[in-house]
Amino acid sequence: MPASRTPKRKTSKADDTALRRAIIDHCLAMNATGFNQGTSGNISVRQGEAMLITPSGIPYAAMTPEMIARLPLSGGREDAEGPKAPSSEWRFHRDILNARPEFDAVVHAHAPYATALAMTRRGIPASHYMVALFGGDDVRCADYATFGTQALSDAALAALADRNACLLANHGLLACGPSLEKAMALAVELEALARQHHLALQIGGPALLSPRQMAETHEMIRALNYGRG
């Protein structure tokens, strides 16, 4: 029988509650570490043909599992189930999960260093080999569009082509992964990289790795992942 990452069986009540609780725990951790501030971050996780997504404007400390909204991936905000409206950024969460079946979770935050770079509308070039972790030879900065709009979702998807993360101009960061834990780990790595890149810019600017050096890095990462499989 072929393996499937997203089981088609109906999610049990216990699994559903555990997933909702995991989303809240990751939100709380984002703020406790200074990675995110207030309620600006949002998280979604695929659940069958729908996604669970953080509600709009609720302080994380006051969030309970039932407040996490459930929105069909074929629908819009009006189709969301739950006592609270889904995050105002539901469009890019839904569109990424629809367009990129390899991802089951999306993390968005206004992490300070990634956001500072995004405010200059600059992505992160190959200034460190860890850039390869995000799928290519750079981390792109998506074109600017107003928050919550379809235009922002379209810009984000374009910037995510062949990548698992991007910056959003004058806004923040996005990271995607095959699980909530992996998406969050990538988001944290991206913020660390943005901080290091920012520091290098202060002291004359980084030397960039060549396409050949990055190709060797990608090759090494592939080999390590293969070994782990």
Ligand SMILES: [Zn+2]
């Ligand atoms: Zn935002």
